Amino acid sequence: MRSKFDSPIVLLGSRLLAPYIMLFGWYVIIHGHYSPGGGFQGGALLAASVLLIRISGGRVISRLQIQEFATTPLAIVGVVLYFGTGLVAMIMGGNFLDYAYLPIPGMEADWLRYTGMLIIEVGIGLAVMAILIMIYDNMVKGEDHA
Template identity: 70%
Template structure:
């Protein structure tokens, strides 16, 4: 980036749009087991909402929104959520990601599948969001935009 001064109009516009993009990303994740979409698409939208602020304002101001040191642990947490759900079903006597075997008491198989898919989508969304943010942060290391 050759011009290192940030425009207040661009910064205001991105600060206005970012929460709406994030809200739509959560909608895509939570509605992903009913319609097209899900964890990957919602995680990408969440990453876009974070990267929009990072591109418009520079790295120092963007650290107030989402700290860079959180990306790797949260990406690993998303993978643990995904595989933990699958391994739990496997340990309980079912197949890997067989949601009917999840140990949630008092739920019918249809509701177990509902909650199992939602847990999986949240793990995937968290991983995709943080990995895309991590890729961007690693690409701009060495360049000071502030």
């Protein structure tokens, strides 16, 4: 994104909107058990809030929010969170991704499945957010002079 002009109004509007979009993204992830939502949609919303700052503010300002090199570790954290949940369930004696065997004391099998789903939704959300930001960053790399 080569910025031909500096518009403080666009930047101010994006800065006003971005935190609320990010908060709504986390709401969609966490509240996905009770309403339409979940990891994929919430991750797309989180990525939208970051990309809004990247498009309107340029490279220097958007670096303050999420660094470019931080997206690959975030995606790995998301995938490993998902895989680790399944692996822990498998080590504890169940099948792969059978949440009823998660080692959380004081919970019945159905509430354990509830908790396991919440964990993997957060993993999916982190991975989707990081991947969408990574695709954008790699595409505009070298042409971002703003």
